[in-house]
Amino acid sequence: MIAELDRSVMLEPRALRDQSIPKELLEYANECHLYLIGHRPMTVVDPNSLSVDDNLMTARFISYEQSEDAIVECTWTQPGISGAVRVESDWPHNVLRIMDASDSQIARGNASFFLAYAMASAESDVQRLPVDAQFLDLMVDYIGKAYGTEGNRGAIARLQSHSTLQRILSELPRDMESWIILLNSDSQTLFTSIVPSGQKGDSADQEDDLHLQRALAGPLEEEMIVDFLEGCLIKYFQPPYNVQLKKTFPQASAKPLAELYTRDLNAVGFELDTRHLSVRLRSATVASSFAHNAMYSLHSPTDRKNMFDFVDDIEVLRARRR
Known part of the structure; x- marks a missing residue:
């Protein structure tokens, strides 16, 4: 028997703490009973490179991966934004925020999250895979499951009080970032x-x-x-x-x-x-x-x-x- 893991959601651990997962995504994720925890080098942006024109964004990404050429500048179409918006990032510039004209936040995410959008629109793997290798590839640290009585306990509930996740986060070097993939x-x-x-x-x-x-x-x-x-x-x-x-x-x-x-x-x-x-x-x-x-x-x-x-x-x- 082969089982396809055809349901998956990727989250940053912060989303578990501040309960910032969108409702529609939360409903989908709550049906996942398996989870994978991994890490990769932290990605930051050059704040002077940030610009947005309607829904077209530009940024220069820099990876903490130990390589002199781990820098890539991308322009991509970012879904969910339009009109008079601006993009900003505070030190250490590993998180981007998109603000509307009234200074309300309409999007927030790790720099690597936005880079992933840019790479998804790459014309070929030849173009994207060298960037993936330096920035986006995830090293698997832990795999677990959550299944309560009658299947009513999903992975999100399990991870909100998970000692191994807390241990991984506490032992993670400061130049790395952790991600969670929920699976079913x-x-x-x-x-x-x-x-x-x-x-x-x-x-x-x-x-x-x-x-x-x-x-x-x-x-x-x-x-x-x-x-x-x-x-x-x-x-x-x-x-x-x-x-x-x-x-x-x-x-x-x-x-x-x-x-x-x-x-x-x-x-x-x-x-x-x-x-x-x-x-x-x-x-x-x-x-x-x-x-x-x-x-x-x-x-x-x-x-x-x-x-x-x-x-x-x-x-x-x-x-x-x-």
Whole structure:
């Protein structure tokens, strides 16, 4: 089974403290039960470079990434603004504010947030990826989940009193900034290949039929999907602040995964694409990319030799879906 992480929201930790998340975004984010915490070099702007003409903004961005050429000047169309507005930034110039003619704030965000908008409109990856590498790529620090009784606890509620998040923020160097990506899966796909292990009507054939019935016994509960996705993501990225699941996932004795083994599934996996967030993810063991995927077998190779088997190559699975 592959679960697509097709619901995602990116927030700065400040938004959790001052409750500045827009209502429509909050409703969407509250349905997310997984979260990823990461960091990247702080981005600042040259305040003398700031200008806005209707909805066309210009700024020179400077990254704290240790490189002499980590400077880029961009002009881009900023959604949600028009008319007589101005843009300003106070020391240390890592936050931009857009003010209207009456000095009311109509938009606020980290400098890297505005740079991400600019890069999203780049004509090609050749143009944007060098900038992403210096400014926007996110190093994954921690992956967690939040799932309360009847699924009524989302990631935002969990993060508002999260000791690991507070630890990450307290240990983060001053020239870095932290970001949170909320995740959830709204679609899952079960792939099968059938290799009969017996003759029609004999005991092996009957066991094959039972096996198939168990595997196709309806959709998995949302909590089970959240559980295995958390394990997959931790196993894949190997985040430094995670302790559990990095080496042990998947494990037949783990209670949260019991239904997967009851269904006699062979493997679980994930697909994650963050291009719409304008951020590539990376870790100490995973190279920067917008797209990440992996599959993990629930059984040792010697345990699985019957008719209902999952294909291990995720590229083959993706080709079948087209």
